[in-house]
Amino acid sequence: xxxxxxxxxFQVLKTGQSMTLQCAQDMNHNSMYWxxxxxxxxxxxxxxxxxxxxxxxxxxPNGYNxxxxxxxxxxxxxxxxxxxxxxxYFCASRxxxxxxxxxxxxxxxTRLLVL
Amino acid sequence: AQKITQTQPGMxxxxxxxxxxxxxxxxxDPSYGLFWYKQPSSGEMIFLIYxxxxxxxxxxxxxxxxNFQKARKSANLVISASQLGDSAMxxxxxxxxxxxxxxxxxxxxxxxxxxxx
Numbered sequence: 098x099x100x101x102x103x104x105x106x107f108q109v110l111k112t113g114q115s116m117t118l119q120c121a122q123d124m125n126h127n128s129m130y131w132x133x134x135x136x137x138x139x140x141x142x143x144x145x146x147x148x149x150x151x152x153x154x155x156x157x158p159n160g161y162n163x164x165x166x167x168x169x170x171x172x173x174x175x176x177x178x179x180x181x182x183x184x185x186y187f188c189a190s191r192x193x194x195x196x197x198x199x200x201x202x203x204x205x206x207t208r209l210l211v212l
Numbered sequence: 213a214q215k216i217t218q219t220q221p222g223m224x225x226x227x228x229x230x231x232x233x234x235x236x237x238x239x240x241d242p243s244y245g246l247f248w249y250k251q252p253s254s255g256e257m258i259f260l261i262y263x264x265x266x267x268x269x270x271x272x273x274x275x276x277x278x279n280f281q282k283a284r285k286s287a288n289l290v291i292s293a294s295q296l297g298d299s300a301m302x303x304x305x306x307x308x309x310x311x312x313x314x315x316x317x318x319x320x321x322x323x324x325x326x327x328x329x
Contacts, residue, residue, distance in 0.1 A: 199262050
């Protein structure tokens with residue numbers, strides 16, 4: 098049982114390049130989330146998916162797109178990376194309410210540097 | 213206005229002593245949940261404890277307890293008998309909305325805890 102996995106762990110991009118951050122969970126959770134963490138800012142929600150087939154914007158969605166490919170996978174895409182997107186990105190999942198869905202489970206994070 | 217406020221950027225405590233990390237929140241929703249997460253230097257986010265707004269008793273999980281004062285809108289984390297491994301960043305978070313509705317958490321900016329031997 099791997100929990101929440103994220104790839105890659107580290108990435109360096111040049112301004113204007115694109116990339117997709119991958120997230121997968123094997124806990125059969127309904128909801129998935131993408132956060133970014135900047136120094137001194139805590140975690141800020143980028144996008145979330147309450148269930149398979151749905152996605153919604155969070156607090157800081159500009160410059161990002163997401164895809165809920167299936168129940169397991171939720172990817173985050175940067176179409177044209179900017180230095181302001183240098184951050185640590187966390188994916189999280191959460192079970193449904195009937196399964197005690199108050200707690201989020203986090204992946205290990207992806208460190209992204211945009212030059 | 214910030215929904216979650218952690219006023220202590222850094223805290224120091226002696227090993228084996230208790231420490232309280234402050235968290236105040238702002239919401240007009242009658243149903244909400246409060247969380248504490250630990251982030252060690254390795255970077256992962258570790259769930260510690262949860263308190264629901266309707267829970268009558270303060271939540272406890274081993275050495276962690278949540279001092280929930282609803283009228284003051286505070287949800288302080290108390291760590292008893294600190295250990296060196298408790299050195300980490302600690303984040304308070306809140307979920308608003310009725311159970312079964314949308315779940316969009318908000319995180320505070322964190323408190324850095326250093327435990328001295």
